[in-house]
Amino acid sequence: MKKIKILSTKKLSKDLKYLFDDLKFDLHHDDFISIQLLKLNLPKxxxxxxxxxxxxxxxxxSSNQNIDNFFNKIYCVGKNTKELLIKKGQKITKMTQNSSNLADFILKKAKNEKFIFCRSNIKNEEFSDxxxxxxxxLKEVVAYNNIARPIKYNQIFDAILFYSPSGIKSYLINNSLNNSYCVCIGKTTSKYAHKYSNKVLSCNVPTIENVIHKTIKLFEND
Structure with a gap:
């Protein structure tokens, strides 16, 4: 039986790789983005x-500032972001599944507050606007750089797993989508993928595990 070719544009942990049946899937995974944390001087x-x-x-x-009592209210996107903030000893005022939902919540419940947004060097224009x-x-602080790692693959995949618009950009530097399914972690990534493909799927809850489960379900009858 011909195996289903899958590419993840992020390296997967051993536990996540095991979710794919080796007898059914031919899995490739690479980091198409590297992250560079920046030294910050956070404003009061x-x-x-x-x-x-x-x-x-x-x-x-990871900044050298004493930030034990630095934060008043924290709003965040995604379960993993929330869990890390809690691990760092922080309380979360509101978590949403994507930035669009967070914007809606702020407009309804917190429009008179003053915000600092810690983000990457690649701006989410829609959210900032x-x-x-x-x-x-809103004041924006660039906390880290997304750096493209364009890797060339000389093969066609049945599905490609994307986790950010910058990951899509990096992949497209040396590769084409061809007729591959684009399985995206969330709304922002899928919106960007639609610029290049009409075979786009998106997760309602943005986690790497859900990207994998959606991919497996896509081919469950093959």
Whole structure:
């Protein structure tokens, strides 16, 4: 039986790799993005903070500043980001599954607060523009760099797993999507993938495990 070819654009842990049946799937996985945490000098701020990734959390908490009592309110995106913040001893005011839902919540419940958004060097224009359009005060701090690692593959995959728009950009430097399914971690990534493909699937809850489960389910009848 011909195996189903899968590419993950992020290296998977041993436990995650084991979710794929070796007899059915031919799995390839590589990091198409490398992360560079930046040295930060965080501004004093008695308002609210936004984290949309674990990388931003790691960058902030690896700074040399004493931040034990630094944060007032914290808003975040994603279960993994929330769990890391809790592990760092922080309380979460609100977690949502994506930045669009967080923007909606802030507009309804917190539009008079002042925010600092810790993000990557690749700006989420839609999220940032929301604050400007709604006249909500926002200061953005670049906490880490997303650096492309464009790896060339001389084969066609049945499905490619994407975890960020920057991962898609990096993949496309040396490769084409051809007729592959694009299985995306969430709304922002799937929206970007739709620019290049009409075979896009997205997870309702953005976790790596859910990307894998959605991929396996896609081929359950093959």
């Amino acid at each position: 701020h008695n308002g609210s903070w936004i984290f949309t990734s674990k990388n931003a959390v790691e960058a902030v908490f 929301f604050f400007n359009k709604k006249n909500i005060e």
